[in-house]
Amino acid sequence: MEWAKSTLYASDDEDDANLFDKMEADAAARPLGANGLIFLPYLLGERAPFDDPNARGLFFGVERKHGREDMVRSIFESIGYLTQHMIKAVEDAGQEIKQLKVSGGLARRELACQIKADVSGKPVVLIDELENTALGCMVIMKSTICSKGIEELSKAIVDEARVFDPDPDAHDRYAVRYDLFRELYETNRALFERRSGLVADESTDTEFNL
Numbered sequence: 001m002e003w004a005k006s007t008l009y010a011s012d013d014e015d016d017a018n019l020f021d022k023m024e025a026d027a028a029a030r031p032l033g034a035n036g037l038i039f040l041p042y043l044l045g046e047r048a049p050f051d052d053p054n055a056r057g058l059f060f061g062v063e064r065k066h067g068r069e070d071m072v073r074s075i076f077e078s079i080g081y082l083t084q085h086m087i088k089a090v091e092d093a094g095q096e097i098k099q100l101k102v103s104g105g106l107a108r109r110e111l112a113c114q115i116k117a118d119v120s121g122k123p124v125v126l127i128d129e130l131e132n133t134a135l136g137c138m139v140i141m142k143s144t145i146c147s148k149g150i151e152e153l154s155k156a157i158v159d160e161a162r163v164f165d166p167d168p169d170a171h172d173r174y175a176v177r178y179d180l181f182r183e184l185y186e187t188n189r190a191l192f193e194r195r196s197g198l199v200a201d202e203s204t205d206t207e208f209n210l
Contacts (some may be wrong), residue, residue, distance in 0.1 A: 080119030
């Protein structure tokens with residue numbers, strides 16, 4: 001999202017908060033599926049649920065009709081696909097996930113929360129305290145001092161602000177797009193590795209010329 005802000009909205013003379021509001025509004029104005037545009041968000045490689053430092057970003061399906069609104073919509077949706085990929089990895093390992101609890105900067109974006117719910121088919125629970133690093137540390141410290149379990153204390157201390165329930169129709173429509181999202185990475189994995197080698201060679205050539 002930071003990359004999209006600094007790249008796609010660089011010419012917009014507004015502060016960060018207003019820019020993120022504008023990005024969310026632009027994405028919300030586009031239909032589910034971003035008019036056929038899919039984004040792979042691996043701008044710095046990937047670590048979870050797979051480890052591939054060579055993976056990179058990719059817009060797939062770009063047509064002349066697409067504008068930055070479609071692009072930012074596809075970026076929002078890629079967050080949902082990433083979340084679903086990690087959920088699948090956990091569930092394939094034998095663990096059941098009934099709901100998602102979210103916090104942090106991106107959790108301020110209602111569209112991102114709803115997309116996560118729709119893609120995953122699971123309720124997304126927004127934590128009341130979005131900046132929860134200090135809250136988590138406090139829970140751990142209190143658990144140690146009071147000799148109580150972290151789960152017990154968390155239920156007593158951590159408040160929920162809102163629940164985003166998945167839309168069944170949206171979930172079905174996202175399911176086929178998620179499969180394509182996954183296949184795009186698998187199809188391009190070897191190409192990402194080849195690209196990495198080319199970039200490394202170019203870097204070496206530049207250093208030699210200097």
